Amino acid sequence: MKSPAHRSRDIERHAGYLRPEHCAPPPQLGPSGAMWFIRDGCGIVCGVITWMLVLFAEFVVLFVMLMPARSVLYSLVNGVLFNTLAVLALGSHFKAMCTDPGAxxxxxxxxxxxxxxxxxxxxxxxxxxxxxxxxxxxxxxxxxxxxxxxKMDHHCPWVNNCVGESNQKYFVLFTMYIALISLHSLIMAAFHFVFCFERDWNTCSTFSPPATVILLILLCFEGLLFLIFTSVMFGTQVHSICSDETGIEQLKKEERRWAKKSKWMNLKVVFGHPFSISWLSPFAKPDHGKAEPYQYVV
Incomplete structure (x- = not known):
């Protein structure tokens, strides 16, 4: 006598088990290049919060720490670096959110x-x-x-989308750039505290001393929290890519039925062939070369 799993597979193999009313024809595709966007309330709120937190950090860095700084070179270098990382982080977030993950x-x-x-x-x-x-x-x-x-890894409310075959690169870049700007803001906040202790608090910021302290503490809390969170996410994503095993497959301990590739090849599958500076850009679409046909049967 067959087990329930075997009976289920027999039913799945039977071409006519679904009636037409149970499975309507596929809906017509929208216009070419239509943007992918998930209408999930929680995800939309989390996405908006992500942008607001980055913009808050931008405000504190520019108006509390860099503009009152004594060195123009210090302000210019750190301002360009922080804003570059912020643009790359937000660009990665937008691409991860509005790219079809592989539906x-x-x-x-x-x-x-x-x-x-x-x-x-x-x-x-x-x-x-x-x-x-x-x-x-x-x-x-x-x-x-x-x-x-x-190749669904997980659904991330912070990008209001699934992390899958077609947008994993953007999610990895998002976690990396958020971790970098968090680390950068923490270092600048530490330097600014030293700068304010050496000088009069009324001259080290355009804001009052209590407001300056509160804004710096909030920035440090935000930076430390997101540095830890995104660093862990970045590490788990890179490990998942190198091992060619998604988060769901690791959680379910699914039997490996696909060919094993080298870690370098797995990275190129996600970020594109061949290796170039475009790996670090959320605005460059990965060149995956000749796509392998999808296997529908086993």
Missing amino acids: VPKGNATKEFIESLQLKPGQVVYKCPKCCSIKPDRAHHCSVCKRCIR
Whole structure:
């Protein structure tokens, strides 16, 4: 007698098990180049908070620490560096939020499409009953995006999107640049405290001493919190890429059915072929070379 798992796979392999009313034809695609955006209240709020926190840090760095500084060169160098990192961080956040993470076409689990796969005896096709799609290997369903996402790592409310096959580069860059500007702001805040202790507090800032102290403490708290959080996220993402195993696959301890590649090759798959300065730019689309065909059956 077959186990429930085997019976489930037999049902999945049967091309006609879904009735037409259960699986409508795929919806028509929107205009070419249409922006991807998830209408999730929590994610939108988290995304707005992310931008507000970066802009708050920008305000404190420019108007509390750099403008009153004694050295014009110090203010210029740190201002250019901080603003460059902030633009790259916000650009990475925008790209991670508004890039299709690798969504599987919705509603393609129709009898006609399954028959077009020309399944052989013993082959299994995976279907998602929630979004009515045929799931390629390593795809998982996201309850927030309401879609199956190829190589889904996790859904991140801070970017209001899933982190998947097509936007993982931008998410990694976002965590890296946020960690860098957090570290930079902490170092500048430490120098500014020393600068204020050496001089009169009324002359080391355009704000009153209590306001200056409060703004610096808030910036230090924000910088330390996000430095720890994004550094950990950056490390886990790089490890996930190098091991070619997503967060969901690690959590579920799924059986590895895909070919093992070197760490360097795994990095190039995410950031693009070949290695160049574009790896560090959120405005450069990764060049993945010739894409491998997706496997729908196992």
